[in-house]
Amino acid sequence: MPLLxxxxxxxxxxxxxxxxxxxxGVDKALISHGHSDHARWGSKRYITQQTNVPIIQxxxxxxxxxxKKYNETFSINGVQFSFHPAGHVPGSSQIRAEYRGEVWVxxxxxxxxxxGISTPFEPVxxxxxxxxxxxxxxxxxxxxxxxTHEGINQWWAANQTEKTTSxxxxxxxxxxxxxxxxxxxxxxxxxxxxxxxxxxxxLRQFIDFPQxxxxxxxxxxxxxxxxxxxxxxxVMGSAWMKKxxxxxxxxxxxxxxxxxxxxxxxxxxxxxxxxxxxxxxxxSAIKATGCENxxxxxxxxxxxxxxxxxxxxxxxxxxxxxxxxxxxIVTAE
Ligand SMILES: [Zn+2]
Numbered sequence: 001m002p003l004l005x006x007x008x009x010x011x012x013x014x015x016x017x018x019x020x021x022x023x024x025g026v027d028k029a030l031i032s033h034g035h036s037d038h039a040r041w042g043s044k045r046y047i048t049q050q051t052n053v054p055i056i057q058x059x060x061x062x063x064x065x066x067x068k069k070y071n072e073t074f075s076i077n078g079v080q081f082s083f084h085p086a087g088h089v090p091g092s093s094q095i096r097a098e099y100r101g102e103v104w105v106x107x108x109x110x111x112x113x114x115x116g117i118s119t120p121f122e123p124v125x126x127x128x129x130x131x132x133x134x135x136x137x138x139x140x141x142x143x144x145x146x147x148t149h150e151g152i153n154q155w156w157a158a159n160q161t162e163k164t165t166s167x168x169x170x171x172x173x174x175x176x177x178x179x180x181x182x183x184x185x186x187x188x189x190x191x192x193x194x195x196x197x198x199x200x201x202x203l204r205q206f207i208d209f210p211q212x213x214x215x216x217x218x219x220x221x222x223x224x225x226x227x228x229x230x231x232x233x234x235v236m237g238s239a240w241m242k243k244x245x246x247x248x249x250x251x252x253x254x255x256x257x258x259x260x261x262x263x264x265x266x267x268x269x270x271x272x273x274x275x276x277x278x279x280x281x282x283x284s285a286i287k288a289t290g291c292e293n294x295x296x297x298x299x300x301x302x303x304x305x306x307x308x309x310x311x312x313x314x315x316x317x318x319x320x321x322x323x324x325x326x327x328x329i330v331t332a333e
Pocket of ligand 1: 033035088109
């Protein structure tokens with residue numbers, strides 16, 4: 001019997017009788033991070049990394065949850081578990097499980113880039129590595145995020161000289177705070193949509209961010225003009241967006257590396273910025289684990305597993321209900 005198995009409710013450790021990021025309600029769930037496809041409502045007890053506790057409480061409401069420090073080991077029926085930084089969003093973890101000398105690591109989502117707000121990714125030695133592969137194709141190679149952030153500030157400054165408001169969109173947990181962290185407040189004021197403001201407020205207890213101001217009914221177009229507004233992508237084309245006056249729209253996502261993606265979303269400016277590992281990041285992460293077995297769970301799973309097999313790993317694909325980044329955008333709001 002493998003230490004972790006894939007069931008209709010999610011990834012299951014029979015020995016400990018716990019699930020990892022289950023997609024149905026279970027008795028005991030270990031949670032990798034706060035995105036809605038990984039932290040789902042309906043389980044009786046949740047265990048997660050301590051920074052992720054207020055995040056999932058904000059998302060899931062009144063739940064029973066306990067928090068662990070990174071690298072803190074805890075035992076459930078003889079299985080040793082621990083959470084290790086995944087670098088994906090604040091509070092995100094890889095989950096390590098060890099039983100009788102056999103070690104498995106489940107990544108949830110991760111990236112190897114340092115984003116300035118999440119604890120950076122740390123490789124964990126294991127025999128079997130269950131990895132995401134959202135961007136598991138060689139075409140995905142991220143540019144230096146510093147350049148992306150500079151490009152965003154330049155776009156904002158240029159819009160301001162034309163008295164145009166910059167509407168910058170990214171999903172509410174992780175991306176939008178990463179954008180905020182690197183905005184230059186000397187250019188102007190930073191306004192927020194409610195979904196953005198509330199999650200950012202939760203994270204302010206751990207992370208220092210530039211000041212923001214929530215857009216309310218009383219906020220006028222004149223006040224906003226030339227400033228920057230952070231919002232989830234769901235506002236695109238909404239009545240809320242029309243209240244902002246003349247805007248230039250910008251959208252930050254790894255999918256913006258695809259030419260067609262920008263046209264599909266019909267934004268004025270596309271910024272390539274992802275909270276997932278690119279091709280090089282995935283490969284370096286896998287090598288650093290020293291693992292023999294790899295299981296790919298979501299993204300370009302088949303092609304990526306095939307490549308890994310050619311390179312000498314024992315790799316296979318397993319169907320899960322975790323979303324790729326585009327779907328996350330739609331479902332996370
Ligand atoms: Zn995620």
